[in-house]
Amino acid sequence: xxxxxxxxxxxxxxxxxxxxxxxxxxxxxxxxxxxxxxxxxxxxxxxxxxxxxxxxxxxxxxxxxxxxxxxxxxxxxxxxxxxxxxxxxxxxxxxxxxxxxxxxxxxxxxxxxxxxxxxxxxxxxxxxxxxxxxxxxxxxxxxxxxxxxxxxxxxxxxxxxxxxxxxxxxxxxxxxxxxxxxxxxxxxxxxxxxxxxxxxxxxxxxxxxxxxxxxxxxxxxxxxxxxxxxxxxxxxxxxxxxxxxxxxxxxxxxxxxxxxxxxxxxxxxxxxxxxxxxxxxxxxxxxxxxxxxxxxxxxxxxxxxxxxxxxxxxxxxxxxxxxxxxxxxxxxxxxxxxxxxxxxxxxxxxxxxxxxxxxxxxxxxxxxxxxxxxxxxxxxxxxxxxxxxxxxxxxxxxxxxxxxxxxxxxxxxxxxxxxxxxxxxxxxxxxxxxxxxxxxxxxxxxxxxxxxxxxxxxxxxxxxxxxxxxxxxxxx
Numbered sequence: 001x002x003x004x005x006x007x008x009x010x011x012x013x014x015x016x017x018x019x020x021x022x023x024x025x026x027x028x029x030x031x032x033x034x035x036x037x038x039x040x041x042x043x044x045x046x047x048x049x050x051x052x053x054x055x056x057x058x059x060x061x062x063x064x065x066x067x068x069x070x071x072x073x074x075x076x077x078x079x080x081x082x083x084x085x086x087x088x089x090x091x092x093x094x095x096x097x098x099x100x101x102x103x104x105x106x107x108x109x110x111x112x113x114x115x116x117x118x119x120x121x122x123x124x125x126x127x128x129x130x131x132x133x134x135x136x137x138x139x140x141x142x143x144x145x146x147x148x149x150x151x152x153x154x155x156x157x158x159x160x161x162x163x164x165x166x167x168x169x170x171x172x173x174x175x176x177x178x179x180x181x182x183x184x185x186x187x188x189x190x191x192x193x194x195x196x197x198x199x200x201x202x203x204x205x206x207x208x209x210x211x212x213x214x215x216x217x218x219x220x221x222x223x224x225x226x227x228x229x230x231x232x233x234x235x236x237x238x239x240x241x242x243x244x245x246x247x248x249x250x251x252x253x254x255x256x257x258x259x260x261x262x263x264x265x266x267x268x269x270x271x272x273x274x275x276x277x278x279x280x281x282x283x284x285x286x287x288x289x290x291x292x293x294x295x296x297x298x299x300x301x302x303x304x305x306x307x308x309x310x311x312x313x314x315x316x317x318x319x320x321x322x323x324x325x326x327x328x329x330x331x332x333x334x335x336x337x338x339x340x341x342x343x344x345x346x347x348x349x350x351x352x353x354x355x356x357x358x359x360x361x362x363x364x365x366x367x368x369x370x371x372x373x374x375x376x377x378x379x380x381x382x383x384x385x386x387x388x389x390x391x392x393x394x395x396x397x398x399x400x401x402x403x404x405x406x407x408x409x410x411x412x413x414x415x416x417x418x419x420x421x422x423x424x425x426x427x428x429x430x431x432x433x434x435x436x437x438x439x440x441x442x443x444x445x446x447x448x449x450x451x452x453x454x455x456x457x458x459x460x461x462x463x464x465x466x467x468x469x470x471x472x473x474x475x476x
Contacts, residue, residue, distance in 0.1 A: 001459050003120055007031075008096075008113035012105055013086035017073040018139040021045040024069045028112070028133055035119045040151075045069075046143045048151070049131040051119055053473065060475055062128040064154035064434070065118065067111025067161055068137035068144075068423065072447040076101035079449065095444075095452040106453035107446040108137065111160035114465060124466060127473040130154050137161075137423055138447075140384055144423040149430035156397045156472060157431060158465070159424050159438035163446060165457045167414045168401050169438035171327065172422040173207060173354040174361055174388030177243050178335075178368055182312050182347040183377035185302040189233045189255045193292040194264060196224060196252040200286035203248035206336035206352050207420030210246070211320055215279040217241075217250035218337040218349065222313025224252060225306070227271050231260040233300035237309065239340035243352040247338050255298050261291070309347055312375055316349070321364060324356055326391040327417040333360045334419065356417055358388050386421055389428040389436060397435040397468075404467035409460060439464070 016024040025045040032039035032049040039049045047069070053060070075081050081100035088099040098104050115131045130152055134143035162169050198221065202214040218239050225234060232254050239250040256264050272287040279285055301309065317335045324332040333355040341348045353368075355361035365382060372378040398415060405413035424436050441457035444450075 001462060003117040004113045004458060004462060007116040008109055009089050011109055011112055012089055015073075015083055015086055016070055016105070017083070018070040018136045021069050021135040025135065028069070031116060032119065037119060042146075042148065044143050044146050045135040046147050047131075047133045049119065049133075051129040051131070053128045054122060054124060054126045055473060058128060058473070060127055061155040061472060062130060062153045063469060063472055064130045064132055064152055064157040065115050066132040066134070066157065066159050066423065066427065067108045067115065068134045069108070069112060070136055070138050071105035071107065071109060072103055072138050074103045074447065074449055076449045091455065092452075094455050096455060097452040098449065101449045103447060103449055104451040104453065106443045106451060107163065108161045110441060110443070110453060110458060114160055114462060117462070124470065125473045126469050128153075134423060141386055141421060141423050141426060144426040145386065147426070147430070149427065152431060154431075155434060157424075157427055157434045157436040158468070159422065159427075159436065160440050161422065162438045162440040163443040165440075165442045165454075165460060166405065166409070166411070167416060167439070168398070169418050169422065169424075170398060170415050171356055171391040171417040172389045172425055173356050173419045174358060174386055174425050175207075175352055175354040175421050176361065176365065176385040177383035178351045178353050178365075179381045179383060180312065180316065180349045180368070180372060181379050181381075182309050182349070182375070184305040184309070184346045186299045186305075187302050188297060189300045190295055190297050191233075191255040191257045192261055193235070193296050193298065194254040194256050194261070195290045196254065196268060197249070197288040198251070198285070199249045199288065200284045201246070201248045202283050203246045205420070206244045206246055206334065206338065207354055207418070210334040210336060210419065211331050213282055213319065214246050215275070215283045215285060216318055216337060217247040218313060218340050219318050220275060221250045221252055221340070222310060223275070224268070224271055225310050226314060227267055228254070229260055229263050229267060232256045232264055234306050234309070235298050235300045236342045237340055237347060238342050241339040243338040243350045244336070245338050246336055247340070250340065255296070255300050258295060265289070308375055308378070312371075312378060313349070315371060317364065317367065322360065324417060326393070327356075330356070330417045331419040332356045333364060335364065354419060354421070356388055356390065356419070358390070361388065387425040387429040389422065389424040391417060392435070395435045397437050400468050400471045401437055401439065401464070404464050404471065408463045408467055
């Protein structure tokens with residue numbers, strides 16, 4: 001346990017946000033050399049370190065242990081911490097946290113610390129080990145994407161990038177960014193500018209919280225413009241956000257003839273009432289309606305363009321599409337729209353399609369292409385298509401983890417899937433005959449300055465990891 005703590009504190013002093021991994025990669029290469037182990041680094045700063053079995057004459061299976069070296073660096077608004085200084089760690093009520101109101105980097109520095117401790121281990125009977133430490137995980141799994149796994153020999157693959165003790169991940173979603181372009185023609189209109197702001201939505205990560213059925217501001221905007229009186233023109237639609245985050249707010253700018261203003265306000269009031277009622281269990285929806293004092297001249301969407309946009313925003317799939325039959329209670333396929341950008345000649349809507357099934361993901365990509373073909377001039381592009389890790393019904397590695405968890409902690413482990421992307425997706429694709437699993441200690445508030453990791457849990461996961469490795473080593 002002390003080796004784990006020492007290494008974690010040492011690597012925390014190394015600045016290592018995504019894209020700045022050269023120094024932590026240097027550290028790992030030097031650490032392997034000091035341990036007398038062979039190591040290789042690729043152009044992306046991914047590192048492979050190999051350690052022979054501690055058992056003389058070992059002929060059993062090799063185990064791959066994997067985590068990522070980069071972290072998300074954030075700090076509180078009033079923190080004076082400098083990124084270049086690295087992270088100072090303190091112990092606080094059974095947890096490790098940053099001393100300077102910054103993110104801690106336990107995601108995934110704890111994995112690196114576990115692997116470093118195993119590199120030094122000499123007295124425990126361990127199988128042959130391959131340590132894989134990837135770069136730029138936090139910005140799109142980039143290190144895993146380009147990693148050359150052809151030299152790896154392991155039959156078992158343990159990813160140490162999970163954040164809930166006792167919950168073992170057995171599959172994850174693949175995904176793809178989807179960008180829809182809706183062409184727009186403009187015309188000049190004069191009237192009162194009416195701005196409708198949608199706010200107060202719960203939002204959340206589109207992989208982890210899509211099942212909560214939160215309102216999506218982009219879809220709400222589509223429903224609002226569907227109800228507009230014929231005399232009202234759309235000037236602009238906007239939603240700042242990210243593809244993998246449920247759209248939290250949106251703004252609709254309208255141009256309304258003065259004699260239609262009363263009707264428009266009545267329609268908007270009715271829509272507001274209905275949407276607030278519909279989403280009263282999930283969101284605290286806020287409508288803000290403001291009107292210019294005088295009439296203005298503005299460039300607005302043509303009637304045909306407005307109809308095309310309305311159709312597109314209302315028919316594009318959103319939310320949970322199917323549930324998993326292999327892992328009950330887990331979302332299998334979902335679609336989320338996260339941002340909407342007003343362009344010079346069109347509207348660009350960006351979203352994220354996820355699925356535990358590659359077949360289903362391709363099916364829904366086809367559906368988006370069909371939808372766009374049916375809408376004049378619309379097109380869809382697919383960006384960063386990353387693979388899923390599909391569930392396997394029977395695996396020895398899962399059985400060993402279940403046995404070890406119950407023996408070490410006296411209770412049964414939970415095995416589940418995650419509706420988000422993990423590096424395991426790429427490794428499952430690259431290592432076709434390898435059994436994979438993911439687990440780790442309790443980490444709370446990752447990617448925030450409140451991030452902390454539980455000391456007791458670090459120790460418990462170490463005990464479980466050693467137990468699993470010893471069981472594999474005995475299978476000679």
